[in-house]
Amino acid sequence: EWRDWANLTSELVEDIAGRLLSDDVSEYYRFRAVCRPWRDHTADLRARGALDRRFRPRNWVVLTISPDAGPRRRVINMATAASLSVNLPALTTHCHLGAVDGLLVLFHRITKAICLLDPLNNAVTEFPAISISSIMATVPPVMAYHFSMFFRSPNSLNGHSINGACLDESTSPPTLVLCMRDDQSCIIVAKPGDPHWTLVNQGKLYHSETMGRVMFHSLLSQGGRCYVASLEGSIFLVELGPLPQLVKIIDQHQHATRDAILYIRIISYLVGGSNGRMLLVRYWRNVEHFGGRGAYNQTQLFTVGGVTGRIEVSEVDIAGRTLIPVRSLGHYAAFVGMTHCMLVSTKTFPSIVADAIYLGYSYQLSRKFSIYYLKTRRAEPPHEFVLDENQRVVPCARPCNLDQYLVCYVDRKHRLSGPCINHLAPCP
Numbered sequence: 001e002w003r004d005w006a007n008l009t010s011e012l013v014e015d016i017a018g019r020l021l022s023d024d025v026s027e028y029y030r031f032r033a034v035c036r037p038w039r040d041h042t043a044d045l046r047a048r049g050a051l052d053r054r055f056r057p058r059n060w061v062v063l064t065i066s067p068d069a070g071p072r073r074r075v076i077n078m079a080t081a082a083s084l085s086v087n088l089p090a091l092t093t094h095c096h097l098g099a100v101d102g103l104l105v106l107f108h109r110i111t112k113a114i115c116l117l118d119p120l121n122n123a124v125t126e127f128p129a130i131s132i133s134s135i136m137a138t139v140p141p142v143m144a145y146h147f148s149m150f151f152r153s154p155n156s157l158n159g160h161s162i163n164g165a166c167l168d169e170s171t172s173p174p175t176l177v178l179c180m181r182d183d184q185s186c187i188i189v190a191k192p193g194d195p196h197w198t199l200v201n202q203g204k205l206y207h208s209e210t211m212g213r214v215m216f217h218s219l220l221s222q223g224g225r226c227y228v229a230s231l232e233g234s235i236f237l238v239e240l241g242p243l244p245q246l247v248k249i250i251d252q253h254q255h256a257t258r259d260a261i262l263y264i265r266i267i268s269y270l271v272g273g274s275n276g277r278m279l280l281v282r283y284w285r286n287v288e289h290f291g292g293r294g295a296y297n298q299t300q301l302f303t304v305g306g307v308t309g310r311i312e313v314s315e316v317d318i319a320g321r322t323l324i325p326v327r328s329l330g331h332y333a334a335f336v337g338m339t340h341c342m343l344v345s346t347k348t349f350p351s352i353v354a355d356a357i358y359l360g361y362s363y364q365l366s367r368k369f370s371i372y373y374l375k376t377r378r379a380e381p382p383h384e385f386v387l388d389e390n391q392r393v394v395p396c397a398r399p400c401n402l403d404q405y406l407v408c409y410v411d412r413k414h415r416l417s418g419p420c421i422n423h424l425a426p427c428p
Helices: 010-023 024-034 036-040 130-137 140-148 258-262 361-367 402-409 418-423
Strands: 062-065 072-076 084-088 094-100 103-108 113-117 123-127 162-168 175-180 186-190 218-224 225-230 237-238 243-248 266-272 278-285 302-304 307-317 321-325 332-336 341-345 354-357 370-374 384-387 391-396
Touching: 010 036, 010 278, 024 036, 036 140, 062 094, 062 418, 084 402, 094 113, 094 162, 103 162, 162 218, 175 218, 218 266, 225 266, 266 332, 266 341, 278 332, 332 402, 354 361, 354 402, 361 402
Parallel strands: 332 354
Antiparallel strands: 062 072, 072 084, 094 103, 103 113, 113 123, 162 175, 162 225, 175 186, 218 225, 225 237, 237 243, 266 278, 278 307, 302 307, 307 321, 332 341, 354 370, 384 391
């Protein structure tokens, strides 16, 4: 029986589009691409920009070994394993710094402006340029000297300092939160249309043991809010109003000794878990600095390169302000890095090892292992990378496996220089 599919009622078109959108935003795109009448009765996502939370490509990640690759990229759906080839012209003028909710965080090489790019429809949302003078203009006079210590030179603030991003839904439009590392160790926030970025006040959270500042290490967007973990595992909520500040949720200050921070004895990562859970992965290195081997159950310890450590996984109870030990990740694996952290289903991707922690490639070089198995307390050797003719980091074995892409995805620092090259494993 013939049906006039193009001229469905607007109510029916909207109902079908809504059902497809609840499955994945890519299905919504496919539906709109069928014919003009269906497009006329559904929202144009490019016109809405990249910040409408209903249409964000949350399950999609852009896979690339080198952030300096061309504008043609491969995106993969981490929930379904579907993949697409996309052309992203903005990458010819911008640096790709990371991602948040599937949106790419880009830095313009000349203007220093930040933008968010939707990789599925090329919609761009502009944010202010990064400038020390504009940030310092938002700091109260009585605190100006204190915050000026973050910025020791006019060139100290640039895209290479950005390593971590969140979106906070408590404002309209949503606020982009950026983590500045290196010498800055601070957090800045802005909304589209703002004239400048605003520095987040750390207030009384500074500790003399940690050289006068909180050493941030991991950011996570969860439930529409932005959470931050320090190296030792303290967790903070970014509270935007009326003055942007950090609110401590969980205090692990007892571990924040100067030695532990200075020599990075503890590394903590926030990971978005299944069913809206928040996980904290902590790697304790050189356990002799935390009571010695006798202070722990020997089954909790492992040794790599003569260094004894332990890895623990906890669920973050925000309401109870506590950490609940987690013994197993089940059929999931956690990829943890400086820029991103993600939980990957091994049912969707059988090549990934279940119940394991994968280190981002940067830390693999210094920590001398790549995968840690929670059940057997065993570690694998690092992935092997070399520099190609363009001085870009590439795996020794090609084509790349998914885990090789993901350990690069969770770490922004893909390009190596200077002494770091000596830590690369030799190509077989």
